[in-house]
Amino acid sequence: MLIRPFDGSRRDAEGLLAVERGTFAESPYNADEVIHLLTNGEQRAWLAILEGEVAGFVTAFLTCTLHGRNWEVDLVAVQPVSQGQGMATELIKAAVEGAGGHSLSRSQIAPAGFAIQRPSGGLQIRHEQKCDLLSLDKARALVATDNLASQRAFTKAGFIPEETIYDLLLYEIRGFVPRPLDSGPVTVRDLALSAEEAGAVLRLGEGLTLRPDDVLNLASRKANEILVAVRRGQIAGFAELLYVETLLYRGIWLESVIAQGADREIQAALISEAVERAKRKGLDEIGCLVRTRRRGMAEGAEKAKNMENHLLREALIGQGCGVVNEYYIYRRGL
Structure with missing residues (x-):
């Protein structure tokens, strides 16, 4: 199993969408839009490659709030046939390391505002300044109380749940x-x-x-x-x-x-x-x-x-x- 950043290629985008359709099945985007979102917008993604094919992915992005900056580990998805092998945990670890600068430059970590619009002429990306409110020192994720598999994966990746529901x-x-x-x-x-x-x-x-x-x-x-x-x-x-x-x-x-x-x-x-x-x-x-x-x-x-x-x-x-x-x-x- 290989964990690596999304490379911006159509092959990666199509592989990611195949995993999404096999898990969430909610994305409204096509491969070209995924490429724009993950290379020019605020989102970043890492892929799990198994036998040459995309078997899982994780996405993450920065938010700036009145309580500080958070590296949001957003979506974690693994094809059903590849689940139970620790892939989700490794993907989460990769996303956390990416926030620390191992996979992203400082300018890449800064969000690009409200990224994709759909005017009649196609896609359009807006960029903006970095968020310099506070240092980026924490990651967070939302995990459903009935999703025990995700809870185990985040715990193994070093996350600790709050006591509040x-x-x-x-x-x-x-x-x-x-x-x-x-x-x-x-x-x-x-x-x-x-x-x-x-x-x-x-x-x-x-x-x-x-x-x-x-x-x-x-x-x-x-x-x-x-x-x-x-x-x-x-x-x-x-x-x-x-x-x-x-x-x-x-x-x-x-x-x-x-x-x-x-x-x-x-x-x-x-x-x-x-x-x-x-x-x-x-x-x-x-x-x-x-x-x-x-x-x-x-x-x-x-x-x-x-x-x-x-x-x-x-x-x-x-x-x-x-x-x-x-x-x-x-x-x-x-």
Whole structure:
């Protein structure tokens, strides 16, 4: 078995897609689009070669958030006939080593913004500046609580799961007609590029150690947006949007939705605006993780201790999101 980076060839792209069709079977891309995504966009991939054929792959990409930078180990897929041989673990290890510079240059690690668009003339790639918020020192991955094989693979690759269990909620974009927005007392807009507004975000956020300049740097990136909810002239909440494009979908990841006092009206206004932005950009879906409980603790007891997350979950469902599954976050240092 050989593990190596995706080389940008049509043969590699077709081999990767064959594995994807035998596992996830969700990718909307053809071989040419996969080549553009993995060589010019923010995604990187490593392949497992067995007897001259692609038998598995892993993809990874960088995200920059208010809590730092993460090397996201996104998709891990192995052909069913090749499973159970440790291939997934070796692929994950390769992706982690790639983040450390063994397979990628510093400029390659920097994301290229919202990578692929489909104008009538074909593919178009946008590039942007690197994210210099914080050092890249950790990798993370989402693993379903019922996917024991993936849990074993990530553990063997040195990842450690958090004790918290999360619900993954998705909003699938099925039409592009704008929904009527509530003309209530809450308005949602982009964060103004001022130290005063950045400071307001830092005061609302929990455990944030950034400076206002760091927040403004993040908000100015093409792959990030920070929305603020304003009520009676004051910032009363914010949402952190990450624009992502993976082998399976193009969408918005809601990294955080923070409302003063866990106010349901503020949460709903922020989520609704994110949905409308996804529609205007022609995206596929919006995703968000919400803490539900810690392992070994009854769901009702956890809700009583963490009402803010319970209210956020209900606000997402109220705006049309559906619960997909329960997940762990796995982390390891780089």
